[in-house]
Amino acid sequence: MKMTLRFAALAAVLVSCATSSAQDEKWTSIFNGKDLDGWTPKIRGFAFGEDPKQTFVVADGVIRVDYKNYEDWGDAFGHLFFKTKYSNCKIRLEYRFVGDQVKGGPGWATQNSGIMLHCQDPKTMGKSQEFPASLEFQLLGAGNGVKTTGNLCTPSTYITIGDKVTKTHCIYSQEPTKPLAEWVKAEAEVHGGKLVKHLINGKVVFEYTDTKLDEGDPHAKPLIEAQGNNNLTEGYISLQSESHPVEFRNIEVLELKAE
DSSP states (O other): OHHHHHHHHHHHHHHHHHHHHHHHOOOEEOOOSSSOTTEEEEETTSOTTOOTTOOEEEETTEEEEOOTTOSSOTTOOEEEEEEEEESEEEEEEEEEEOSOOOTTOOGGGTTEEEEEEEEOOGGGSOTTOOSOSSEEEEEEBTTSTTOBOSEEEOTTEEEEETTEEEOOSEEOOSOBOBOTTOOEEEEEEEETTTEEEEEETTEEEEEEEEEEEOTTOTTTHHHHHHHTSOBOOOEEEEEEESSSOEEEEEEEEEEOOOO
């Protein structure tokens, strides 16, 4: 009986600690639901801050990747950057794919978007550069042929999984994609260059370590020269536009203590 009571007391303490820890987490909303304050677009072919076709718009409390002003895709890969650089943090949001892909969009980009982590400073991107050097937390919908979401793609970067360094550009999780128009919760947990986790609907679906800039990549080379090494330990967050309409809402960041 005494042992049972002790276990019950211990369980109560653990629950209390977990609840307290959750309550102590100070998540910060980085999207106000009204406008793009704090966010700046970089569209391929245009200077940082220029978005003449209004690819990124705010309506009904969401950031929408919108193509109503596009006659054709035209390889207009884009990213919407938040103003703050992070190293150790969690970012969470909800996403859903809607509508039809813009005319001329590549097949692989159907219901395809992403949260870009540890992005290079967008001011250092070339005018015709398609993707920032970054780690892409890839978000796919059920209409994409890959059929998994929470994947990883590595533009100008590479990572380690287990004890194996891999430069494979896209590596897939086992988490099934969700139907068109269904809201999905995505969260990334980032510990500098040591560890990154991808979560979908609260479940860890992918993790990797030792994030690096790729010495052989033309976009990464000047970044490596500027900082004196190829360690990828911090950067900006951006949201992707890749030719299929997608919406984002409830975007929050929790800064973590450096280890």
